[in-house]
Amino acid sequence: MRGKLPGARRIAGVTEPLSPEPALAAERVFKRYGAVVALDGISLAVMPAECVALVGESGSGKTTLLRCFNRLVIPDHGRVAVGAVDAANLDAIALRRQVGYVPQDGGLLPHWQVQRNVEMVPWLRGMADVTELADRALMLVGLEPALFRARWPGELSGGQRQRVAVARALAAKPEVILLDEPFGALDAITRADIQRAFAAIQRELNVTALLVTHDLNEAFLLADRIVVMRQGRVEQDATPNELRQEPATEYVRQLLLRARVVAA
């Protein structure tokens, strides 16, 4: 494990001022859908450049929480902040253009070539050098722009599609990127490749990442901190090492056992 501490890089970065403000914060957030409570007063903070994984079973509320940060979900109560600004005060469209997003199925526009897909957010933001930004993002995810620019999403393998989706999320150089089960649908070998690639990118760009996954191994591989969610609350919030060594509850222990992260 990388054993990286939150804020470690900020100490290394000479010119960056020490900032105590989290890049993403949720405070006592409630959200219910009819009779179902999706988020039950949950709080979370993600520090700049940190990668936090939200894990838990289906229905634990992890995706709902993720979507609060680009206002795809509006909380019933509580405060959600992005870069120290209350998300409720942000224009949803502008916010979404600021925050990278990778959905599970990639969500590439099938009628747009790779280049136009990757250029989408810079184009929406009216940035000047969209092509350059797209090329750079493609190179980051390990796709040679000259080879992939003019390909249609339908011509790509599953792994390549997810790489393009990551490139699209990163092209406008966001400070924060949200990933919703980004690699869940891939086969094991492809998944391992792309996970390694993503870990490297995240470290290189110092981008803050919030990752939803049901795969604990993925969380251990990529995250600085793992938040185990259950029924809309935090069951445990810890570094991978702490989690492995000291599961806070029987539920967490069982989860780790099932994922074969720890031996029985």
Place this chain on the structure above:
Amino acid sequence: MSRQALLPGLLLLAAAVIPYSSARGQAAPVIVGSKPFGESFLLAEMFAQLLESRGFQVDRRLGLGATEIAFKALRTNAIDVYPEYTGTGLLAILGKRPSSDQRGVYQEVSREFLRRYGTRWLPPLGFQNTYAIAVRRTTADELKLATLSDLARVGERLRAGLTPDFIGRADGLPGLKKEYGLQFRSVRALLPAVKYQALAAGEVDVIDGYSTDGFIARYDLVILQDDRLFFPPYEAAALISPRLQRDQPAAVAALTELSGLLTETSMRRLNRRVEVDGVPVARVAAGQLLALGLTRAPAGEAEPNAENTSDRGVLPYLWGQRNTIFGLTLRHLLLVGVSLVAAIAVAMPLGLALERSRGAAESVIRGVGVLQTLPSIALLAFMIPLLGIGVIPALVALFLYSLYPILRNTYTGVRDAAPAAVNAAGALGMTPRQVLRYVRLPLAAPVIMAGIRTAAVINVGTATLAAFIGAGGLGDPIAAGLALSDTRLILSGALPAALLALGVDGALSLCERAVTPVS
């Protein structure tokens, strides 16, 4: 590049054919109409040629739906004259009880039509076309049948094949039974197209016909005399529109020249030439006008189809008609193109609007779908009081029929377009408008195009019915051919219409491929 390519294409098509429709004349031509059966075509053609020979410009609107449509058109001055029968005027238009008093009926319809509608009956042409009960000559000889009273004596030994219409109406079988005490061994309902053959083949012994049918002579049938004068008189006469009556007395005078000159015998012979021998209506009409001394022999004015065309094959015939067919096809395309473009212009935005208010969507779409279930002829007839006859009501009807497939496909296409891509586009900051423009619409384009294709093909077919309200197009020869039992005439409309449907479908399938995103 999707819709941008489609709309100009259709507009171009419309622009190419629109001038064709505005080719009509300056000095108010006399518009001659007819109902869709042989004798009506023939009489109308005689009216038209008579007027032309007197220097009037004539516009033919032959084969209009039926009494309802033709008379509505006349009342509203959409046509100026058509041949009608006094009995039909009395029963079908005035809704009065049948009467056997020939003079009285003519006087009554003359008076009432002028009073109620401002339309005028010219003096009768001189013959009646009433119901005629016919038997084979051998039957008549064997059973010594000359009158309906004779028939009543032996009716229980005979099998009748009657049109459904005749079996039902008061001046048909029920009245006949009452008046003559007539009973048959059996009564079968037969359509007009087959009853003569059924009688000739001995399948039935008695049929109902019309006294001037061309087939009566052909099959050597005997018409039994209505010795109790049960059938109301159906005297043929020209019926004149209020406009012609008011504005063109000279044309009315010209038409009156034909009054009293036709007899049942001569009409039967003329109908036979048209219906049985397949001689073109125009030629039969010209010959009769000449024989009556109403026109002079055309000096060196060679008729284009002067040789007898009836024994030529279908393909040479079609080739000979190619200019006519081409013109009709253009007119057909005009009807289809304009109504389709209008339907696209309405149904697509409506479909998109409904996608945003899905609560209302299903009921609105179903409402539009109800239009689809209206029989075309009924819808066309319904249009006449509002819009008259001709191109405009036809366009409106075709427009209404085209809405549903386009609306349904636009709505479902946009609603169901690649949900993953739609969600991602929204999550990355496209506005709903951008999602619609850049994601939903392009992805729905093939489905929308499929709806347009469906509408277009239905439209090409339905447009053939526009002939019944005088809108022209490829329905014209179909309606005329059906009325005259002329297969080649029917084919000269039906074959191009079928090819047109295939062509339109093919062209639109290319459009569909052009707008289909690669995936």
